[in-house]
């Protein structure tokens with residue numbers, strides 16, 4: 135287990151961790167200004183698991199693959215804890231069977247190019263009951279500690295960090311099984327800010343980008359360029 139620093143309440147663990155050295159994890163019971171992707175707020179009431187891990191991956195991993203790897207690491211751990219099926223929505227949203235969001239990942243870089251991997255898992259938050267888009271993970275063993283879950287996730291991330299090349303094929307096989315999207319599914323999304331586009335899923339590219347066919351053209355989607363991805367019912 136890494137250096138683990140526990141806080142009761144912080145603004146955002148992704149900010150607080152900047153003061154700490156490499157290979158530290160900062161966990162908080164709640165966040166007052168939890169950050170989501172695309173400058174969204176991550177609602178972080180007491181009960182949930184919120185942590186950030188400062189680390190480095192080997193130089194030969196392309197940055198666009200890191201969210202995919204971290205998403206798979208979280209999925210592996212959460213799927214073993216839950217009685218319901220969990221999906222990965224590209225690049226790394228974690229959804230439950232009802233397609234409600236149970237977890238999210240925000241990856242940033244600090245000024246020294248270290249990775250700040252921020253993970254939020256909705257666990258026992260009363261506030262999420264009746265929410266249309268978010269839900270708590272349904273866990274079989276309600277007595278599991280959040281620190282245990284966090285350390286299992288960190289172990290999975292570290293496995294990929296150490297031996298990425300050896301695990302490369304497994305990553306793509308795993309993603310296909312866990313992915314909400316299947317080849318041929320139609321999605322709509324906002325591209326480069328506000329352009330609403332629809333396209334057909336082709337595959338997860340080698341570098342973690344999503345290959346989509348838009349009319350007659352093929353487009354590689356980078357997670358930093360697109361948001362609001364929705365499945366179009368067939």
Ligand code: BTN
Pocket residue numbers: 145146147148149165167168169170171172174176183184185186227237238239240252253254255
């Ligand atoms: C998303 O929009 O899906 C990403 C959500 C990431 C939330 C986590 S909670 C721990 C860490 N601290 C933050 O402020 N955000 C991340």
